[in-house]
Amino acid sequence: MNINGKAKILIVDDEKAIREIISASLEDDGFDVSVAEDGARGLEQIRAVNPQIVLLDIWMPGDLDGIDVLQKAKVEFPHIEFIIMSGHGTIETAVKATKLGAWDFVEKPLSIDKISILIANILSFQSERLQKNALLTKLRTDIAMVGDSAKMVSLKQMVTRVAPTESWVLITGENGTGKELVAQNVHYLSRRAGNPFIEVNCAAIPSELIEAELFGYEKGAFTGATQSKKGKFDQAHGGTLLLDEIGDMSLDAQSKILRILQEKSFTRVGGAEKIEVDVRVIAATNKDLEAEIKNGNFREDLYYRLNVIPFVVPPLRTRSDDIPALIRHFGNQFSKGGGYRPKIFSEQALERLMKYSWPGNVRELRNFIERIYILTPGDYVEVPDLRFAGLTFEKTEGTSDDFGMNFREARARFERDFLIRMIDENDGNITKTAEQIGLERSYLHRKIKSYGLDM
Numbered sequence: 081m082n083i084n085g086k087a088k089i090l091i092v093d094d095e096k097a098i099r100e101i102i103s104a105s106l107e108d109d110g111f112d113v114s115v116a117e118d119g120a121r122g123l124e125q126i127r128a129v130n131p132q133i134v135l136l137d138i139w140m141p142g143d144l145d146g147i148d149v150l151q152k153a154k155v156e157f158p159h160i161e162f163i164i165m166s167g168h169g170t171i172e173t174a175v176k177a178t179k180l181g182a183w184d185f186v187e188k189p190l191s192i193d194k195i196s197i198l199i200a201n202i203l204s205f206q207s208e209r210l211q212k213n214a215l216l217t218k219l220r221t222d223i224a225m226v227g228d229s230a231k232m233v234s235l236k237q238m239v240t241r242v243a244p245t246e247s248w249v250l251i252t253g254e255n256g257t258g259k260e261l262v263a264q265n266v267h268y269l270s271r272r273a274g275n276p277f278i279e280v281n282c283a284a285i286p287s288e289l290i291e292a293e294l295f296g297y298e299k300g301a302f303t304g305a306t307q308s309k310k311g312k313f314d315q316a317h318g319g320t321l322l323l324d325e326i327g328d329m330s331l332d333a334q335s336k337i338l339r340i341l342q343e344k345s346f347t348r349v350g351g352a353e354k355i356e357v358d359v360r361v362i363a364a365t366n367k368d369l370e371a372e373i374k375n376g377n378f379r380e381d382l383y384y385r386l387n388v389i390p391f392v393v394p395p396l397r398t399r400s401d402d403i404p405a406l407i408r409h410f411g412n413q414f415s416k417g418g419g420y421r422p423k424i425f426s427e428q429a430l431e432r433l434m435k436y437s438w439p440g441n442v443r444e445l446r447n448f449i450e451r452i453y454i455l456t457p458g459d460y461v462e463v464p465d466l467r468f469a470g471l472t473f474e475k476t477e478g479t480s481d482d483f484g485m486n487f488r489e490a491r492a493r494f495e496r497d498f499l500i501r502m503i504d505e506n507d508g509n510i511t512k513t514a515e516q517i518g519l520e521r522s523y524l525h526r527k528i529k530s531y532g533l534d535m
Contacts, residue, residue: 119144227402301350
């Protein structure tokens with residue numbers, strides 16, 4: 081498109097009358113039109129003008145006919161769309177042109193109305209493509225994997241190598257390390273990036289509902305099924321399906337998942353038709369699946385079906401050098417999204433943050449930085465600001481940071497450590513933890529959020 085916003089169109093035809101009629105009509109419609117009288121000049125004009133659309137005659141004098149121009153131009157300029165024109169059209173020619181990437185084939189005598197409709201469709205398609213590419217570029221920035229530690233560099237390299245393939249991926253790592261972020265990067269760096277990325281929390285779906293949730297159901301399949309509904313596999317067709325918390329899925333649900341993964345087709349609940357799907361599967365879990373297999377909690381055949389390419393996301397405590405970069409990254413997000421002024425962390429504050437173990441990993445760090453931005457009024461963040469925001473300092477090399485803490489800070493530290501230990505003992509089950517320590521589940525959730533654990 082040129083600087084004044086007009087779409088550029090090139091007409092390549094050896095008949096002067098056709099060039100003049102079409103160009104006059106398109107200029108009246110507000111397009112920026114160029115013309116060429118043969119294939120060689122047409123190719124020159126394509127390189128010089130870089131049009132969005134080319135109306136290209138098939139039969140022209142000279143060394144290059146329309147098919148030759150199309151073939152050469154599509155290699156150099158894959159974004160340009162071609163409408164092929166011919167007064168001697170055959171099915172074979174039309175098929176060949178389409179295979180080479182032509183948008184459509186029209187026969188002479190030409191219909192200006194049909195050409196106008198084709199141009200409108202092409203411009204609409206190109207506009208949507210530009211918007212989608214811009215969105216993907218922004219999304220890739222938003223889901224950037226932050227950090228230059230050796231472990232993160234290795235993980236990024238793995239993502240770069242594996243994403244363009246169709247291989248299935250199993251992502252393991254502690255809660256809050258960013259397993260979903262890795263899955264999103266695999267999807268948005270793949271050829272499936274323009275298609276859906278669908279996430280399923282396997283732990284949140286009861287076994288009796290797993291089929292309806294994953295495969296969908298037909299109208300009348302059960303009480304309350306007043307209309308048909310597509311399942312997650314249907315929704316992810318052509319894209320990527322993330323099976324999150326796969327280690328928490330019941331054995332019955334695992335067998336149903338295994339069947340569809342093997343057959344790549346399924347039947348909706350209450351239906352009879354076999355539906356084939358093209359889905360890339362990524363599974364994620366915070367559990368040791370090999371240990372779960374030994375304990376009889378996970379199917380070995382499903383494990384080997386999913387574990388084509390294993391990814392291990394490192395905990396934050398093993399890559400503390402990445403903490404300053406993560407703080408800057410989250411700070412930029414909060415500054416842009418919440419209208420806050422960027423904050424500068426003192427060397428002492430950064431040192432404290434890097435020494436902290438972050439049991440809630442990157443998720444806990446992000447929540448804490450958000451809290452700092454909300455609770456710290458100034459532009460500079462010092463150690464007392466970390467205390468005020470609820471960060472508890474841990475013992476290092478025989479020293480203790482308990483001295484200087486007031487009663488409220490000491491109690492908060494004990495509460496936080498106690499909750500972490502109890503939640504861990506109950507394998508992250510909040511309901512069980514609440515029952516065991518005698519708290520209401522909703523109150524426990526508020527406590528977890530207040531300490532930035534978000535488990």
